[in-house]
Amino acid sequence: MEQSRPLDALNSARHKRVMVELKNNSTFVGKLKAFDIHINVVLEEAEERENNDVKRKLGIVFIRGDAIVTISPEE
Amino acid sequence: MEQSRPLDALNSARHKRVMVELKNNSTFVGKLKAFDIHINVVLEEAEERENNDVKRKLGIVFIRGDAIVTISPEE
Amino acid sequence: MEQSRPLDALNSARHKRVMVELKNNSTFVGKLKAFDIHINVVLEEAEERENNDVKRKLGIVFIRGDAIVTISPEE
Amino acid sequence: MEQSRPLDALNSARHKRVMVELKNNSTFVGKLKAFDIHINVVLEEAEERENNDVKRKLGIVFIRGDAIVTISPEE
Amino acid sequence: MEQSRPLDALNSARHKRVMVELKNNSTFVGKLKAFDIHINVVLEEAEERENNDVKRKLGIVFIRGDAIVTISPEE
Amino acid sequence: MEQSRPLDALNSARHKRVMVELKNNSTFVGKLKAFDIHINVVLEEAEERENNDVKRKLGIVFIRGDAIVTISPEE
Amino acid sequence: MEQSRPLDALNSARHKRVMVELKNNSTFVGKLKAFDIHINVVLEEAEERENNDVKRKLGIVFIRGDAIVTISPEE
Numbered sequence: 069m070e071q072s073r074p075l076d077a078l079n080s081a082r083h084k085r086v087m088v089e090l091k092n093n094s095t096f097v098g099k100l101k102a103f104d105i106h107i108n109v110v111l112e113e114a115e116e117r118e119n120n121d122v123k124r125k126l127g128i129v130f131i132r133g134d135a136i137v138t139i140s141p142e143e
Numbered sequence: 144m145e146q147s148r149p150l151d152a153l154n155s156a157r158h159k160r161v162m163v164e165l166k167n168n169s170t171f172v173g174k175l176k177a178f179d180i181h182i183n184v185v186l187e188e189a190e191e192r193e194n195n196d197v198k199r200k201l202g203i204v205f206i207r208g209d210a211i212v213t214i215s216p217e218e
Numbered sequence: 219m220e221q222s223r224p225l226d227a228l229n230s231a232r233h234k235r236v237m238v239e240l241k242n243n244s245t246f247v248g249k250l251k252a253f254d255i256h257i258n259v260v261l262e263e264a265e266e267r268e269n270n271d272v273k274r275k276l277g278i279v280f281i282r283g284d285a286i287v288t289i290s291p292e293e
Numbered sequence: 294m295e296q297s298r299p300l301d302a303l304n305s306a307r308h309k310r311v312m313v314e315l316k317n318n319s320t321f322v323g324k325l326k327a328f329d330i331h332i333n334v335v336l337e338e339a340e341e342r343e344n345n346d347v348k349r350k351l352g353i354v355f356i357r358g359d360a361i362v363t364i365s366p367e368e
Numbered sequence: 369m370e371q372s373r374p375l376d377a378l379n380s381a382r383h384k385r386v387m388v389e390l391k392n393n394s395t396f397v398g399k400l401k402a403f404d405i406h407i408n409v410v411l412e413e414a415e416e417r418e419n420n421d422v423k424r425k426l427g428i429v430f431i432r433g434d435a436i437v438t439i440s441p442e443e
Numbered sequence: 444m445e446q447s448r449p450l451d452a453l454n455s456a457r458h459k460r461v462m463v464e465l466k467n468n469s470t471f472v473g474k475l476k477a478f479d480i481h482i483n484v485v486l487e488e489a490e491e492r493e494n495n496d497v498k499r500k501l502g503i504v505f506i507r508g509d510a511i512v513t514i515s516p517e518e
Numbered sequence: 519m520e521q522s523r524p525l526d527a528l529n530s531a532r533h534k535r536v537m538v539e540l541k542n543n544s545t546f547v548g549k550l551k552a553f554d555i556h557i558n559v560v561l562e563e564a565e566e567r568e569n570n571d572v573k574r575k576l577g578i579v580f581i582r583g584d585a586i587v588t589i590s591p592e593e
Contacts, residue, residue: 072185073177073179074178074183092243094287096288102221102222103224107183107207110226114290127291128227128291130288130290132283133207134207135241135287137169137210138171138204138210140201140204141202141203149328149334150333152355182333211360213321215339215354242391244437246438252372252374252376252377254373258375258407259374260377277441277443278377278381278440279439279440280439280440282436285436285438296457297476299479302476302485361507362467362506363504363510364504365504365505382521390587392543392587402521402522403524404523404524404525408525409524427591428590428591429590430527431588434584435541447551448554449560451552452551452578453580482558511585512540512542513580513582514580515578516577
């Protein structure tokens with residue numbers, strides 16, 4: 069059985085909408101434009117959400133990897 | 144007596160359901176799809192749990208290693 | 219499809235106004251003059267903002283990368 | 294006088310029951326199955342304890358090294 | 369257009385008065401005598417300030433880089 | 444004048460009783476059996492103290508370096 | 519103009535009394551006996567101070583670098 073690595077999952081999510089949860093409890097949703105091995109991430113058409121409501125729209129946002137807890141593709 | 148390494152235990156849990164507890168006190172359960180030496184982890188059919196109840200279903204979730212406290216296979 | 223890296227997004231924002239949010243919840247806005255792989259950042263014509271109001275003007279400010287959560291170009 | 298290194302003490306505790314205290318104040322007890330230089334640890338027949346009572350039984354648990362404060366063999 | 373790096377900004381501030389803000393919310397002002405790639409910093413004629421008042425005078429102070437949030441030249 | 448390094452001080456304390464203070468405010472006292480460059484430490488005949496009283500006896504305890512603030516030989 | 523590095527300032531303070539402030543808000547004063555590039559520090563004739571009063575005398579104390587915020591020579 070072929071063994072996948074965690075960054076493969078991020079690669080599959082490229083150009084798709086993902087939800088990114090941060091250590092400071094904020095949540096960003098946007099199209100995953102780029103990531104690197106530090107899990108630094110860039111989202112396009114990004115918005116910050118609070119309790120599932122849009123708190124503000126950001127366009128492009130760079131998120132520093134060490135601030136991130138989870139990244140999940142929107143289904 | 145053969146000596147095992149911690150990542151061997153994660154390798155044995157691959158494709159099985161595991162519970163992942165995070166530093167921010169949240170708990171994720173899902174099938175362990177991938178991990179790396181930073182303990183970055185990807186779960187499939189994942190859900191976040193709170194007090195043993197399902198809080199939300201996530202499908203695939205990437206969890207950054209440095210946010211993780213424990214990973215344990217569901218018995 | 220060509221794959222971009224997170225620092226490309228910062229490079230595109232060079233000499234443009236960006237908003238930088240920090241782990242200590244403060245927000246700086248200024249022209250992105252320089253950055254490096256640690257995400258250390260230098261802003262020109264910088265100001266610290268609080269609830270969208272200018273809290274103080276700083277001129278040039280060096281921000282240590284590990285204090286940063288997000289960097290987003292002003293639209 | 295022969296000088297020992299800290300990991301020697303962990304090696305002597307292999308296959309024995311140890312108590313592991315974490316930065317989040319939780320305590321795990323179990324048989325030390327594996328450890329590495331990051332102090333990532335795997336316990337077998339593990340249980341989480343609270344005020345010396347068993348809080349839950351876990352079977353196998355992987356604990357990320359940077360979450361750990363102390364490891365001590367049960368006497 | 370020539371691209372500058374963040375440490376260039378610190379180099380330009382050498383021997384000038386800078387304000388250094390720390391993660392523990394304290395603020396130091398002094399003449400920037402030295403810095404390195406970890407952003408360890410030495411100030412001369414330094415003073416700690418609180419609400420823009422001088423809290424105490426320190427002469428020379430070494431500040432560990434990882435305690436620093438921002439460094440800005442006094443205008 | 445000969446220049447000493449910090450680990451020399453730990454080496455001089457080997458096999459002697461030391462007090463170890465941790466970031467979580469707990470205090471351990473015991474005979475310093477081993478240490479390494481990460482300041483991982485092993486104490487023998489160890490006890491945890493609270494307000495100078497013995498809180499519990501531990502025998503051997505491994506303490507992860509990054510949890511440690513100070514180590515001082517008992518006079 | 520000759521450019522100094524931060525560790526030069528510590529070297530000049532060797533064998534002199536310094537005040538060391540920690541991230542946990544405690545303060546140690548003593549003669550700087552040794553330091554290294556991690557800013558691990560050893561003080562002799564050390565005492566912990568609280569509000570400028572001596573809280574306890576320690577003799578020799580090893581302080582782990584990552585616990586330190588500032589080091590300043592007593593004038």
